[in-house]
Amino acid sequence: MKAVKILNGNQTIAEAARQINPDVVAAYPITPSTAIVETIAQFKADGMISSEFVCPESEHSAMSVCIGAAAAGGRVMTATSSQGLALMWEMLYIAAGLRLPVVAAIVNRALSAPINIHGDHSDTMGARDSGWIQIYSENCQEAYDNFIQAFRIGEHLDVRTPVLVGLDGFIISHSAEPVLIEDDREVRSFIGEFKPVFPLLDTSRKITVGPIDFTDYYFEHKRSQIEGIENSPRVIEEVGREYGQKFGRFYGFFEEYRMDDAETAIVVMSSAAGTGKDAIDELRSEGLRIGLLKPRVFRPFPHEKIAEALKKIKAVAVLDRASSPGAFGAPLFTEIRSALYDYGQRPKIVNYVYGLGGRDINVEHFKEVAAKLQKIAETGKVEEMLGYLNLRE
Amino acid sequence: MKKETWTELAIGALNLQAGNSVSNLTGTWRSGRKPEFIEDNCIQCFFCWLYCPHFAVRVEEGKVTGFNYDYCTGCGLCAEECPTKEKAIVMVKEETKIIEEGKK
Numbered sequence: 001m002k003a004v005k006i007l008n009g010n011q012t013i014a015e016a017a018r019q020i021n022p023d024v025v026a027a028y029p030i031t032p033s034t035a036i037v038e039t040i041a042q043f044k045a046d047g048m049i050s051s052e053f054v055c056p057e058s059e060h061s062a063m064s065v066c067i068g069a070a071a072a073g074g075r076v077m078t079a080t081s082s083q084g085l086a087l088m089w090e091m092l093y094i095a096a097g098l099r100l101p102v103v104a105a106i107v108n109r110a111l112s113a114p115i116n117i118h119g120d121h122s123d124t125m126g127a128r129d130s131g132w133i134q135i136y137s138e139n140c141q142e143a144y145d146n147f148i149q150a151f152r153i154g155e156h157l158d159v160r161t162p163v164l165v166g167l168d169g170f171i172i173s174h175s176a177e178p179v180l181i182e183d184d185r186e187v188r189s190f191i192g193e194f195k196p197v198f199p200l201l202d203t204s205r206k207i208t209v210g211p212i213d214f215t216d217y218y219f220e221h222k223r224s225q226i227e228g229i230e231n232s233p234r235v236i237e238e239v240g241r242e243y244g245q246k247f248g249r250f251y252g253f254f255e256e257y258r259m260d261d262a263e264t265a266i267v268v269m270s271s272a273a274g275t276g277k278d279a280i281d282e283l284r285s286e287g288l289r290i291g292l293l294k295p296r297v298f299r300p301f302p303h304e305k306i307a308e309a310l311k312k313i314k315a316v317a318v319l320d321r322a323s324s325p326g327a328f329g330a331p332l333f334t335e336i337r338s339a340l341y342d343y344g345q346r347p348k349i350v351n352y353v354y355g356l357g358g359r360d361i362n363v364e365h366f367k368e369v370a371a372k373l374q375k376i377a378e379t380g381k382v383e384e385m386l387g388y389l390n391l392r393e
Numbered sequence: 394m395k396k397e398t399w400t401e402l403a404i405g406a407l408n409l410q411a412g413n414s415v416s417n418l419t420g421t422w423r424s425g426r427k428p429e430f431i432e433d434n435c436i437q438c439f440f441c442w443l444y445c446p447h448f449a450v451r452v453e454e455g456k457v458t459g460f461n462y463d464y465c466t467g468c469g470l471c472a473e474e475c476p477t478k479e480k481a482i483v484m485v486k487e488e489t490k491i492i493e494e495g496k497k
Contacts, residue, residue: 099405199405213406220399221406277463376443381438 002183011163011174012179013079013105014039018049019187022103023194025072026054026065026212028084032169033107036079059084063091063102070100073199075151078102081169082109085123089130095162096131097212097225098291099197100160101154105147106134108321109169110357118333118358119169121270125322125331126299131225133163133232134299137377138255140177143167145249146296151191158231160197170319182247182320186288190246210331229300236297255294256309258284262291264373265310265347267336268319269295272354272361276319279366285360289368295332303339310340313347314377317369319389320354326342327384346347348376354389365389395411423467427487430459441471451482 007015013036023046027037044053052069056062059080070076080088085106094278095102096242105122133153137143152165159364167173196208213221237252244250257277258263268276273294280292293309295302302383310316318337320330328334333351338347352369354361369389376382432461435457440459441452449465450457460471475492 095404197404198409207410208411210406211408216396217402217406220397220402223399224402224404224406228404242415 004178004180004382005181006139007175008096008174008176009137009143009167009183010035010107010146011039012181013147013167014043015179015181016144016187016229017051017077018043018384019182020075020077020148020182020191020347021049021188022051022077022153022353024052024054024066024069025078026062026069027078027080028056028059028062030059030081032109032119032173032202033079033081033084034174035103036107038147049200050167053060054202057087059087059096060091061089061198063088063095065094066102066104067091067098067100070095071098071199071202073196075155075194076100076102077104079105079261081107082117082123084274085127086111086357088388089127091312092132092162094210097221099160099225100162100225101151101160103147103150103154104164104306105143105164106164107169107173114357116357117169117320119167119171119173119271119356120356121320121322121347122356124164124166125283127164127322128331130300131161131229132299133159133161133229133236133297134166134293135163136166137172137272137299138166138271139296140167140175140179141249142296143172144179144181144248145243145251146192147252148187149236149243150240152233153232155194156232156239157195157197159228159235161228161232166270180371190243206297209293227342232300233302233325251296253295253297253305255296255310255357257292257294259291259293259309262315263314263378264315264370265291265293265313266317266319266366266369266373267295267310267332269332270297270321272319272321275361275363279363279370282363283367288370288374290373297318298335301335301339306336307339307343307346311343311346316347316371317373318349318351319369320351320353323356325354333386348380348382350382350384351386352389353387354385359390362391368391395419418463419466420449420461420463423462423465423487424471425467426459426484427465427467428469428471428482429485430457431479431481431483432458433481434477434479436477438476440474440476442481444470444474446470471492
């Protein structure tokens with residue numbers, strides 16, 4: 001039976017995992033995602049799930065187990081954060097290259113050095129070229145909804161690509177909220193039976209997984225891999241619509257908040273979007289025509305749709321919770337600025353890196369950005385394209 | 394052999410033809426030398442068969458009888474490992490043939 005429960009982000013992901021009951025869960029604990037693994041282990045100990053629960057010696061091994069189990073023909077999940085995801089790095093590419101629909105909950109946390117356990121997007125942004133689909137969540141409810149949809153998206157026969165679902169460390173993973181947990185049977189029927197593709201355990205058909213490619217085949221196989229993620233936008237849309245029809249919460253590539261008549265806009269992902277919406281409400285009541293766009297899907301990047309949504313805005317600020325040292329702006333900014341390049345009418349655009357290592361972002365900081373955008377919209381001049389928010393300077 | 398385009402390949406770079414390495418004639422890699430079998434010196438220890446990386450040691454009715462040069466790369470491991478005082482395998486010079494791709 002569906003019920004509203006008071007859960008934090010980690011418990012929410014574990015609850016979704018309990019309902020999905022994957023064939024294999026392989027994970028290694030790391031702050032702030034530890035409680036996901038702990039709670040699933042408890043479910044296993046209590047006989048509430050039938051999943052094979054594997055505790056390997058590292059995250060590299062955890063992802064390796066996921067790859068092996070998925071190649072064998074199982075529905076597979078893991079969870080990690082920060083250094084854990086970094087340690088999985090070479091295996092992430094292998095999961096994607098072998099087209100294995102592993103699902104990972106990533107509780108976003110800063111990367112060392114200096115060592116820091118708090119939330120930012122450095123970890124998943126570092127994995128952005130690994131070939132995984134990336135979906136980001138604003139709150140516990142979205143983390144739950146995204147995690148369930150991730151299985152349907154990744155496992156679709158036209159996609160067969162691993163999916164990671166991001167939720168901000170501590171801000172979401174450790175903050176309790178009311179979350180609507182759907183009925184177990186309804187979730188299971190939404191997910192459906194897992195359909196293995198050429199499973200290794202089917203001994204009637206002998207195949208080789210992961211043979212070497214030389215100069216004559218690697219390129220073609222990589223192009224074939226790219227097709228999987230390029231097929232995914234249609235599937236992401238279908239699954240988001242079907243999820244909405246079944247459970248009442250509809251999902252697309254991004255959310256637009258008070259964008260209809262906006263002259264300026266702030267683009268921000270994940271938990272900070274919640275704070276941003278409060279700021280937009282206050283700014284609107286002060287008479288400013290400002291809106292917010294919250295990307296949900298970062299890979300595949302919905303470049304056309306975002307460009308269409310932003311092209312008529314006068315000034316846009318993209319807020320990134322990760323830096324890309326030496327690049328022309330942080331990851332979300334470079335995607336959006338590039339997406340707008342072909343449009344004759346396009347906004348002035350600036351980038352702010354914020355919240356590294358869990359640094360707070362408050363309504364006041366959004367107002368600071370709004371004031372700068374207002375000035376850019378009025379003068380048409382960008383004085384500082386790349387900046388930092390709430391940094392002691 | 395015509396190579397597949399990217400749309401013709403199996404998902405996930407899988408190899409769906411088990412055992413298709415027989416079609417890869419590694420003997421074409423051989424350059425300048427090849428092993429020669431001296432049957433009189435052979436004690437049938439099977440070291441050469443065990444060490445050969447390309448399964449190119451020919452075994453007939455339980456006995457080593459020579460090499461399958463379609464797969465022998467001329468690496469010399471067999472001659473190196475041959476334990477008899479008077480070697481049963483020696484490396485000899487071979488004129489390198491230029492082999493066109495796709496032909497034996």
